[in-house]
Amino acid sequence: MKIRNVKIENFRSIKELQFEFQDLMILIGENNAGKTNIFKALDLFFSTSVRGMDDECFCNKDLDKDITITVTFDRLNQSETERIGKYLIDGRLTVQKTFFYDPSTGKIDARYSGMVREPKAGYLKLSNFDQFKHELTKIVRENSLPNYFKTSKGTVTQESYKTGVERYIDENKDTIEWDDPVFLETQFLGWKPVAVSKFTDFLYVPAVKEVSDESKYASSNLFGRLIDAMLTRIPERDEKLRELRDLFKRAGRLLNRPLEGEDDARPGPIIELERKLLTLLKESMPSTSDVRITIEIPKVEDVFRSSTRIIVDDGIPTSVDSKGHGLQRMLLFTLFRMYADLLRATGGETVDHRSLIFAIEDPEIYLHPQAQRKMFEVLKTISETDQVVICTHSPFFVDMNYYTSFGIVSKPDTTLGTQIFQRVKEIFPPEEREAFKLINEFNPERNEVFFAKKVLLVEGETEKVAFPLIATKLDRDFDAEGISVVECGGKYNITLLMKILNTFRIPYLVTHDQDPIPTKKMKREEEINARKIFQLNQRIADELDPTIGTIITLNPDFDGVIGLSKRKAEAPGKTFAIFKKFREMSIAEIPQPLITIVEKL
Numbered sequence: 001m002k003i004r005n006v007k008i009e010n011f012r013s014i015k016e017l018q019f020e021f022q023d024l025m026i027l028i029g030e031n032n033a034g035k036t037n038i039f040k041a042l043d044l045f046f047s048t049s050v051r052g053m054d055d056e057c058f059c060n061k062d063l064d065k066d067i068t069i070t071v072t073f074d075r076l077n078q079s080e081t082e083r084i085g086k087y088l089i090d091g092r093l094t095v096q097k098t099f100f101y102d103p104s105t106g107k108i109d110a111r112y113s114g115m116v117r118e119p120k121a122g123y124l125k126l127s128n129f130d131q132f133k134h135e136l137t138k139i140v141r142e143n144s145l146p147n148y149f150k151t152s153k154g155t156v157t158q159e160s161y162k163t164g165v166e167r168y169i170d171e172n173k174d175t176i177e178w179d180d181p182v183f184l185e186t187q188f189l190g191w192k193p194v195a196v197s198k199f200t201d202f203l204y205v206p207a208v209k210e211v212s213d214e215s216k217y218a219s220s221n222l223f224g225r226l227i228d229a230m231l232t233r234i235p236e237r238d239e240k241l242r243e244l245r246d247l248f249k250r251a252g253r254l255l256n257r258p259l260e261g262e263d264d265a266r267p268g269p270i271i272e273l274e275r276k277l278l279t280l281l282k283e284s285m286p287s288t289s290d291v292r293i294t295i296e297i298p299k300v301e302d303v304f305r306s307s308t309r310i311i312v313d314d315g316i317p318t319s320v321d322s323k324g325h326g327l328q329r330m331l332l333f334t335l336f337r338m339y340a341d342l343l344r345a346t347g348g349e350t351v352d353h354r355s356l357i358f359a360i361e362d363p364e365i366y367l368h369p370q371a372q373r374k375m376f377e378v379l380k381t382i383s384e385t386d387q388v389v390i391c392t393h394s395p396f397f398v399d400m401n402y403y404t405s406f407g408i409v410s411k412p413d414t415t416l417g418t419q420i421f422q423r424v425k426e427i428f429p430p431e432e433r434e435a436f437k438l439i440n441e442f443n444p445e446r447n448e449v450f451f452a453k454k455v456l457l458v459e460g461e462t463e464k465v466a467f468p469l470i471a472t473k474l475d476r477d478f479d480a481e482g483i484s485v486v487e488c489g490g491k492y493n494i495t496l497l498m499k500i501l502n503t504f505r506i507p508y509l510v511t512h513d514q515d516p517i518p519t520k521k522m523k524r525e526e527e528i529n530a531r532k533i534f535q536l537n538q539r540i541a542d543e544l545d546p547t548i549g550t551i552i553t554l555n556p557d558f559d560g561v562i563g564l565s566k567r568k569a570e571a572p573g574k575t576f577a578i579f580k581k582f583r584e585m586s587i588a589e590i591p592q593p594l595i596t597i598v599e600k601l
Contacts, residue, residue: 001074002200003357004072006042007069007071008069010067011058013411017038022387026406027391028450029408029409030410033409034418038391038409038418039204039361039389039391043204050110066099066100068096069097070095073092074092076088089117097110097112098111116183120176124165133158145168149161149165200387204359205363226336248300249297251297254266257293274291274293312327329365336375340381343381357386357387362391363394369396372394373396400440401437404422406422406504408421423504435493439488448486453483454483454484455507456485457488457501458485461487464485465578467597467598470594470598474587478601483601491533495539498549501549509600510549510551511553513556515537515556515557
């Protein structure tokens, strides 16, 4: 079972928000946009408790408007499908959790509701069963319903009728007329703990938390649940682990009374204790026929839960509780790596199990750049089997090739509240997809555009070096203003990055060389090259979205504007020469076209 869609209403900064949930989901946005509120809403959905909720959880503190969190699941396995039953519609399960303020108690409570679809025919609506349960025989006769609505004796009972309805709907689901789906306002699958146990398992790592709370093994925290996953969800291929489980089973047979007809292999004192207890009880209660001593044998996982501690020796061997937050958080991510390694070793093969969702805020905390890159690879591996959602401020956790996984979170104003923008469909045609993938792998710094307030797209490295220096001369600070200068690796690639910026509505300015216009006076080879460049310029112009982008061409090219000789332009140290030239240049010496570009930004 995996999440397909999420809708959140009236929770903190969120008035109404709906998005498609991906197997790998990366939330990006400025501080205070509402990313954490999305995580907390999901955590509340999967929790059985309302502890810590107050009026500030309700949007604008309006207690008259309920908080609703609606989650649609798909890709259920066979056992999950059998458990869900009537709540499954076209292979999907949709559940709504509502948080409401009860003025009679002054407390906040919650309930689950499952979406159901019932037939239009009133006699097939089991939700209205009490209204027609006294006319079942008449209904079966008048509607010529099959004999399986009756018992073996030919009578119609409430039980036989309900069983008949379920079978009839299953056999005729493609021809029955259906009502619009509605949320059934009863306890979904029983009480809240029962309902939650049917869902996927949600593992939440907040950005700020006393991580030592999560580093002790317990079934309720991240550390314990990860260990459980590694011990129970991966097929038992380890011989020692199988041997250990067999030992526990053998202990159960040695300590508990066998089935009738089997030899009693228990220790003598246990057998004797049962006999004495029975004899003494019979003296006072003659009707007593048996006394059985049953010893519960723990599972291997239970032994971990009850007595596991992690001791880290960094010069002084002490419990991880007493170590720094960096080490504590690194421990959690080490567990992620172990889990990913196990998935790789088994090819993603797992036993029939509840799926996992890893929800991690700011995974870059306490990780140096190389470790960030490694952790992102780990999370991508996990997302091939389970689902992973992160929110991040680090370009090392944003791979432009995964743009269908991005959720751009913003809060334009308090009236709209938190919003999210996605593009879950392909942007590029097949012939451009591979080219886009290659330019991003060659220079991952381009991922920085998703954190920018505005982007300057340039052809090459020299322009990328020059424009921040020009901005500094003009008393502008690109970093402080959230402006990123991105070199595209040539004119051909500019349109690829423009498509990304257009799609995600990121403001931009493109500057590129105009280059010679093709004429008949040119030599044949020069004319052919000029026409190719002219066509590239036209493609760039055609790709422009004028509502968010601008194009400024440099005539004839960047080198010509700054007066760089052809000899120096072709020199190996061109980029350094440009850096030196603009660092020493006065404002009066800066060419006006370049000043115009900076001012436009």
